[in-house]
Amino acid sequence: MYKRIIYDSALDWVPYLAFGVTAAVFLLFVIRAIKLRKESADQLSHLPLDD
Numbered sequence: 001m002y003k004r005i006i007y008d009s010a011l012d013w014v015p016y017l018a019f020g021v022t023a024a025v026f027l028l029f030v031i032r033a034i035k036l037r038k039e040s041a042d043q044l045s046h047l048p049l050d051d
Helices: 013-037 040-051
Strands: none
Touching: none
């Protein structure tokens, strides 16, 4: 009457891929923020307040 559910392991890599993409984007933002020049950082920090 009840059938066993066959676990398909073809999609086991999806969470690892999602974590890898998220980590790569986060690291890219961190590296770009570290390499940003002081003048550019000051300009970007005052950007929303300039009219």
